[in-house]
Amino acid sequence: MAKLLVLTLAGLAVALFKGHQSSYQTRFAASREVTPVEPPNCNFIKGVENGAEDLEILPNGLAFLSTGLKYPGIKSFAPDNPGKILLMNLNEEDPAVSELQIRGSKFDLSSFNPHGISTFTDEDNTVYLLVVNHPNFKTTVELFKFQEGEKSLLHLKTIRHELLPNVNDIVAVGPEHFYATNDHFFTDSYLRSWEVYLGLAWSYVVFYSPDKVQVVAEGFDFANGISISPDSKYVYIAEFLAHKIHVYEKHANWTLTPLKSLAFDTLVDNLSVDPATGDLWVGCHPNGAKIFSYDPENPPGSEVLRIQNILTEEPKVTVVYAENGTVLQGSTVASVYKGKLLIGTVFHKALYCEL
Ligand SMILES: *[C@@H]1O[C@H](CO)[C@@H](O)[C@H](O)[C@H]1NC(C)=O
Numbered sequence: 001m002a003k004l005l006v007l008t009l010a011g012l013a014v015a016l017f018k019g020h021q022s023s024y025q026t027r028f029a030a031s032r033e034v035t036p037v038e039p040p041n042c043n044f045i046k047g048v049e050n051g052a053e054d055l056e057i058l059p060n061g062l063a064f065l066s067t068g069l070k071y072p073g074i075k076s077f078a079p080d081n082p083g084k085i086l087l088m089n090l091n092e093e094d095p096a097v098s099e100l101q102i103r104g105s106k107f108d109l110s111s112f113n114p115h116g117i118s119t120f121t122d123e124d125n126t127v128y129l130l131v132v133n134h135p136n137f138k139t140t141v142e143l144f145k146f147q148e149g150e151k152s153l154l155h156l157k158t159i160r161h162e163l164l165p166n167v168n169d170i171v172a173v174g175p176e177h178f179y180a181t182n183d184h185f186f187t188d189s190y191l192r193s194w195e196v197y198l199g200l201a202w203s204y205v206v207f208y209s210p211d212k213v214q215v216v217a218e219g220f221d222f223a224n225g226i227s228i229s230p231d232s233k234y235v236y237i238a239e240f241l242a243h244k245i246h247v248y249e250k251h252a253n254w255t256l257t258p259l260k261s262l263a264f265d266t267l268v269d270n271l272s273v274d275p276a277t278g279d280l281w282v283g284c285h286p287n288g289a290k291i292f293s294y295d296p297e298n299p300p301g302s303e304v305l306r307i308q309n310i311l312t313e314e315p316k317v318t319v320v321y322a323e324n325g326t327v328l329q330g331s332t333v334a335s336v337y338k339g340k341l342l343i344g345t346v347f348h349k350a351l352y353c354e355l
């Protein structure tokens with residue numbers, strides 16, 4: 001009897017392990033091959049060597065890039081250097097990046113670990129940059145005012161809240177109003193960084209304003225990128241390990257209701273919306289397992305998708321860029337400006353392509 005019990009338990013353990021293994025294979029797209037797709041003219045952006053996890057292009061062609069992310073369990077080529085915010089003017093012939101100086105006596109530059117970024121431009125054309133920061137593996141959202149003439153960011157405020165424990169990405173809808181994805185995994189707890197393998201779907205989305213903070217969507221297997229439609233009516237959320245993009249309707253009271261979801265064969269990271277067309281541009285990880293266990297001999301690939309007509313019955317999905325990591329490792333974000341495509345990565349380089 002005891003023997004039978006042991007055998008049953010062993011069987012159960014094997015079944016659980018197999019089940020877990022196959023869910024791991026699927027969630028992390030561990031064995032997917034990449035068929036290369038390359039736009040005709042792509043060049044590395046000089047000066048980006050330690051990732052450009054997030055980027056945002058203003059309607060006037062100025063692009064902000066967050067660089068130097070240290071994410072628990074993920075490769076960094078410069079683990080001791082603080083992160084930076086870079087600026088690039090896409091109207092220039094051969095645009096170069098320059099570092100934005102950060103001003104403000106209360107801001108600690110040495111622990112700056114920027115992650116998702118988002119801008120908000122008010123009626124007076126003042127540009128605010130909101131940056132998810134992880135000083136000492138905690139989460140804050142930093143509010144800066146962009147001072148274009150001085151090429152600097154003036155630090156105005158640090159936002160912390162118990163409903164913002166491990167933020168990945170944000171999308172600003174006002175200088176101090178934003179939606180944020182809490183991915184659940186960004187902490188200094190070593191154990192927590194392994195929970196990503198369990199598929200707990202404990203990740204959620206929060207609306208933040210100075211008066212009210214509330215959970216507006218939950219139950220995600222790693223909520224990652226978040227963005228908003230040009231008419232501000234819809235919020236798009238990338239569910240990284242479930243390979244889905246969810247479309248939510250946004251209400252006047254800031255709550256969200258689910259409208260539809262699209263499934264993909266790749267890990268969807270950050271989303272950007274082309275203000276001119278409403279198309280979604282998605283930075284993806286075709287084989288996510290390689291992101292979480294970095295091997296320079298077999299690096300993670302990159303993939304960029306364009307989604308047209310997402311609200312219709314038949315959205316059109318195009319692979320615009322795909323590469324096995326020989327050129328570009330671990331793409332996270334893509335955005336377009338006047339026929340040019342900018343692609344950022346977690347810890348590697350950034351590409352600038354003609355479409
Ligand atoms: C927010 O607005 C939506 C749509 O009008 C409504 O269904 C919902 O009950 C409202 N929620 C709250 C908490 O007021």
Ligand SMILES: *[C@@H]1O[C@H](CO)[C@@H](O)[C@H](O)[C@H]1NC(C)=O
Pocket residue numbers: 036297298299324325326
């Ligand atoms: C990646 O693709 C390049 C060019 O297509 C090829 O030479 C290389 O062997 C591939 N690497 C891997 C790891 O598949």
Ligand SMILES: CC(=O)N[C@H]1CO[C@H](CO)[C@@H](O)[C@@H]1O
Pocket residue numbers: 054055056057116117118119169170171172225226227270271272273333334335
């Ligand atoms: C290029 C781009 O738009 N990236 C987006 C990544 O996600 C953050 C948070 O939603 C956006 O603010 C960025 O704009």
